[in-house]
Amino acid sequence: MWNMFVSYLPDWTVFLQALIVVSIPYALSRMMSMTKNAAENNIEQDDQEANPQRDFSGRLDIDLDRMRTEFGNQADLNIRTFCLGNTNQQAAILFVNGISDRDLIDKHIMKSLMVDLTLVGHEQGRDVSSPPFTKQYLKNNVLSVGVVKEVDRFTDLSSELLRGHTALLLDNSNASVIILGTRKEITRSAGEPSSEILVRGPRLGFNESICDNTTLLRQHGEKTNLTITQLRVGQRVTKELAIVYIKDIADDNLVQEVRERVERMNLDDIQDTGYIEQLIEDNYLSPFPQVQSTERLDRVISALMEGRVAILLDGTPFVLTVPTTFNMLLQSPEDYYERWIPGTLVRMLRYFAAFVSTFGPSLYISFISFHQGLIPTKLALSIADTRAGVPFPSLIEVLIMEIALEILREAGLRLPKPIGQTIGIVGGLVIGEAAVQAGIVSPLMVIVVAVTAISSFAIPQYNAGIALRILRFIAMIFAAIFGLYGVVLFFLLLCSHLSKLISFGVPYISPAVPYRLQDWKDFLIRAPFKLMKHRPKMMNTKDPLRRK
Amino acid sequence: MRMSEQESITTHQAVVIVANYILGVGILTLPRSAAEQVKTPDIWLSIIIGGLIAMLAGLIIVKLSQKFPGMTFYDYSQQIVGKWIGCILNLIVIGYFISMASVMLRAMAEVNTLFLLEETPRWAMIIAFMWVGIYLVVGGLSAITRMFEIIFPITVIIFVLIAVMSLKIFDINNLRPVLGLGIAPVLNGVKTTALSFSGFEIMLLIVASMQNPKTAQKAVLIGIGIPLLFYVTTALMVIGALTIEGVTSLTWPTITLIKSFEFPGILFERYESLLLVIWMMQIFTTFVITHYSAAMGMARSMRKDIRPFLYVLMPVIYIVAMLPKNINDLFHFSDSIGKLAFVMFVILPIVLLGIAKLRGVQT
Numbered sequence: 069m070w071n072m073f074v075s076y077l078p079d080w081t082v083f084l085q086a087l088i089v090v091s092i093p094y095a096l097s098r099m100m101s102m103t104k105n106a107a108e109n110n111i112e113q114d115d116q117e118a119n120p121q122r123d124f125s126g127r128l129d130i131d132l133d134r135m136r137t138e139f140g141n142q143a144d145l146n147i148r149t150f151c152l153g154n155t156n157q158q159a160a161i162l163f164v165n166g167i168s169d170r171d172l173i174d175k176h177i178m179k180s181l182m183v184d185l186t187l188v189g190h191e192q193g194r195d196v197s198s199p200p201f202t203k204q205y206l207k208n209n210v211l212s213v214g215v216v217k218e219v220d221r222f223t224d225l226s227s228e229l230l231r232g233h234t235a236l237l238l239d240n241s242n243a244s245v246i247i248l249g250t251r252k253e254i255t256r257s258a259g260e261p262s263s264e265i266l267v268r269g270p271r272l273g274f275n276e277s278i279c280d281n282t283t284l285l286r287q288h289g290e291k292t293n294l295t296i297t298q299l300r301v302g303q304r305v306t307k308e309l310a311i312v313y314i315k316d317i318a319d320d321n322l323v324q325e326v327r328e329r330v331e332r333m334n335l336d337d338i339q340d341t342g343y344i345e346q347l348i349e350d351n352y353l354s355p356f357p358q359v360q361s362t363e364r365l366d367r368v369i370s371a372l373m374e375g376r377v378a379i380l381l382d383g384t385p386f387v388l389t390v391p392t393t394f395n396m397l398l399q400s401p402e403d404y405y406e407r408w409i410p411g412t413l414v415r416m417l418r419y420f421a422a423f424v425s426t427f428g429p430s431l432y433i434s435f436i437s438f439h440q441g442l443i444p445t446k447l448a449l450s451i452a453d454t455r456a457g458v459p460f461p462s463l464i465e466v467l468i469m470e471i472a473l474e475i476l477r478e479a480g481l482r483l484p485k486p487i488g489q490t491i492g493i494v495g496g497l498v499i500g501e502a503a504v505q506a507g508i509v510s511p512l513m514v515i516v517v518a519v520t521a522i523s524s525f526a527i528p529q530y531n532a533g534i535a536l537r538i539l540r541f542i543a544m545i546f547a548a549i550f551g552l553y554g555v556v557l558f559f560l561l562l563c564s565h566l567s568k569l570i571s572f573g574v575p576y577i578s579p580a581v582p583y584r585l586q587d588w589k590d591f592l593i594r595a596p597f598k599l600m601k602h603r604p605k606m607m608n609t610k611d612p613l614r615r616k
Numbered sequence: 617m618r619m620s621e622q623e624s625i626t627t628h629q630a631v632v633i634v635a636n637y638i639l640g641v642g643i644l645t646l647p648r649s650a651a652e653q654v655k656t657p658d659i660w661l662s663i664i665i666g667g668l669i670a671m672l673a674g675l676i677i678v679k680l681s682q683k684f685p686g687m688t689f690y691d692y693s694q695q696i697v698g699k700w701i702g703c704i705l706n707l708i709v710i711g712y713f714i715s716m717a718s719v720m721l722r723a724m725a726e727v728n729t730l731f732l733l734e735e736t737p738r739w740a741m742i743i744a745f746m747w748v749g750i751y752l753v754v755g756g757l758s759a760i761t762r763m764f765e766i767i768f769p770i771t772v773i774i775f776v777l778i779a780v781m782s783l784k785i786f787d788i789n790n791l792r793p794v795l796g797l798g799i800a801p802v803l804n805g806v807k808t809t810a811l812s813f814s815g816f817e818i819m820l821l822i823v824a825s826m827q828n829p830k831t832a833q834k835a836v837l838i839g840i841g842i843p844l845l846f847y848v849t850t851a852l853m854v855i856g857a858l859t860i861e862g863v864t865s866l867t868w869p870t871i872t873l874i875k876s877f878e879f880p881g882i883l884f885e886r887y888e889s890l891l892l893v894i895w896m897m898q899i900f901t902t903f904v905i906t907h908y909s910a911a912m913g914m915a916r917s918m919r920k921d922i923r924p925f926l927y928v929l930m931p932v933i934y935i936v937a938m939l940p941k942n943i944n945d946l947f948h949f950s951d952s953i954g955k956l957a958f959v960m961f962v963i964l965p966i967v968l969l970g971i972a973k974l975r976g977v978q979t
Contacts, residue, residue, distance in 0.1 A: 075941075081739075082935055083935065085739045086931035086932075089746055089747075090927050090930040092747070439889065550736065550740075550741065552732055552892070553732050553741065554744075556893050563766045564755070567763040581765035581766055582628070582629055
């Protein structure tokens with residue numbers, strides 16, 4: 069009995085291996101949680117510096133002096149002092165050259181204040197001598213400008229000035245300043261975005277002005293429930309940000325969550341929605357984009373109609389939509405513009421392309437290096453024939469070609485368009501051909517790499533394509549170590565990751581799981597519109613029916 | 617986060633969990649182990665009867681769990697039979713789950729060594745597998761459930777594909793005579809076949825987190841029904857193609873079946889890789905859920921967070937997986953676990969249900 073027991077006692081190596089089994093993932097998880105804690109601590113360090121309150125004195129010379137010192141004599145700050153109408157009441161307007169609309173200031177503001185303004189218009193029958201014109205009067209009767217407001221803090225005034233508005237200061241009046249909306253924006257016209265081109269569909273994309281972008285959203289049909297909330301973000305460089313949703317569709321919790329996350333991010337300058345994307349995403353260690361960014365108006369509109377929330381930032385044409393799910397990465401608006409059969413076929417093709425672009429080279433490696441027996445005999449023979457001169461194992465062979473191709477692709481992006489295309493084609497063809505002739509790689513491998521590359525271009529979202537490109541290399545390493553088993557293992561790892569990933573409370577892998585037949589009508593296939601009565605259930609919308 | 621990390625399990629998620637858990641090693645070994653016992657081509661009948669028994673046992677387990685809403689077996693065992701016996705029961709169940717996980721790992725390594733990777737050491741395969749597993753299980757039950765739901769349709773599609781292809785060498789005559797030696801051999805095999813349905817015991821744990829525990833009966837019936845269909849199909853195909861004598865002499869008859877036909881001219885000629893792929897995925901699901909269940913048992917018994925226990929169990933599972941010296945040892949080990957499962961999950965729930973009724977235990 070004892071002998072039998074002893075015979076089953078494992079070797080010390082087994083204990084060592086058991087230690088390895090637990091120690092590495094445990095150490096990794098500790099490292100991950102440490103980085104996460106660090107990130108959270110950063111968020112908690114909200115420096116809530118109270119703005120120094122600087123009220124205006126109401127005396128023009130003192131206020132102007134202070135303005136000059138506070139602004140540090142900026143060259144482009146324009147201060148114009150003048151007398152109101154034909155009285156001797158002093159006034160001044162301040163604006164920053166270039167970003168204010170000079171035409172509006174000259175023709176409407178200055179003219180109405182200096183020329184058209186007469187005491188005749190003042191019929192209130194009040195004491196005319198000590199301030200002849202009140203701010204109230206000017207605002208109500210004189211200034212023919214659409215946006216007018218009053219501020220009484222210096223910081224507010226300077227931020228308004230820097231946004232291109234004009235300030236009007238009056239001598240001998242109450243301690244506030246009138247701000248006149250004279251902002252001028254340099255924008256480009258809303259053309260078709262070059263990063264997401266469709267054959268059919270509206271040729272309309274966003275541009276860099278948040279004002280234009282919200283206009284585009286409003287313009288798209290009458291939607292009384294489209295809600296646009298504006299926030300100001302960035303600590304040093306403040307910018308306008310808009311959270312857009314449809315009030316009676318989007319889940320309130322979701323909107324609240326988006327708001328909280330956007331308000332929580334603190335960075336001195338937020339240059340692009342790409343910054344926001346990275347600051348509000350759930351898992352920054354994941355290769356997958358958890359927030360969809362698009363330049364296309366129709367994509368944003370359809371996301372809004374599904375109950376998602378859009379985030380717009382001034383100064384960038386890219387609009388974020390959250391929550392993002394895996395299926396969004398492989399969908400194109402065109403699926404809906406074409407009839408459902410082509411739409412479905414193209415969509416399935418894309419899923420296949422995504423599979424090939426992730427697993428193509430790794431399957432090649434595993435079959436060539438490990439399981440030659442699983443390939444048909446004739447094919448195996450011909451592969452062996454062409455591979456006879458290749459001195460490298462298949463992993464190195466694939467890596468050479470894949471890396472060359474990735475470099476080509478990156479180089480092609482940076483070059484001017486016509487040259488870029490030439491480099492792509494010439495580089496690909498010539499290098500492939502030359503590599504085969506030089507005996508570094510086998511011709512079949514060139515085919516595999518080419519098919520993989522083309523497949524990765526078939527993915528409609530650029531950032532999703534990048535994610536799959538990264539994963540392809542990891543899959544290749546798995547395949548090189550464990551063959552087909554490694555590929556399966558990698559697939560399991562990938563699925564595990566996808567099932568753990570959550571974007572704004574919605575599982576990233578939905579609508580694949582949990583099983584909801586309603587949502588599947590718009591997943592692998594694109595069902596006819598007659599069948600798609602419901603909004604995605606995963607979004608937990610207030611109004612689940614698209615059609616009554 | 618505004619929503620709770622752990623969502624409740626819907627009815628079809630429960631179905632998928634049970635079905636995925638059951639479909640493990642069974643699909644590769646069941647035809648042989650059943651054929652050894654039955655020795656007539658009627659093993660498909662034994663499988664059906666075995667499945668029905670499993671369904672009955674599953675129903676009893678569900679009944680027991682429903683008496684204690686929101687509680688897992690680990691919580692209510694102590695309420696029914698007192699602290700100490702409950703503790704011992706919990707320990708046995710934890711031990712069972714650990715051994716299940718280990719058997720899965722080792723079987724995976726054995727099959728891989730035999731068919732895919734002759735030279736790769738077993739420890740390397742097992743360690744990599746466990747690392748992927750731990751990555752998933754730390755995500756909690758909802759991540760595991762989602763993973764199961766991804767794998768399940770892949771399994772079904774590939775399995776149906778393989779079953780249709782093996783019609784090529786299927787011969788109905790190999791299945792005759794039906795009941796040639798009477799019902800006795802069929803019943804003889806039921807013990808083995810019923811064991812291959814172990815997995816329904818997961819209902820002891822997941823009824824607690826179900827959205828609608830009233831539908832648990834339906835879930836367990838369908839959850840066992842799907843593997844039943846898979847097993848019967850496999851048995852019919854294997855016996856129909858390889859004859860009963862052929863099956864008893866093979867270690868992994870299902871793989872041999874797939875290896876034995878060829879479709880020249882299509883991309884591959886041999887399809888056992890496909891079967892191995894889905895089988896590895898199934899092993900993964902079984903391994904993951906048993907690992908999680910064992911850790912959950914420890915965490916619940918000590919009323920602590922589950923995470924540290926997930927890590928603590930890893931070396932234990934690894935060492936147990938390396939204990940069997942060879943594949944026959946492994947089969948013996950797995951058989952004895954099966955017998956333990958029979959006692960633990962068929963007889964024990966009846967006893968517990970009886971005690972609970974007699975003592976009138978309230979939650």
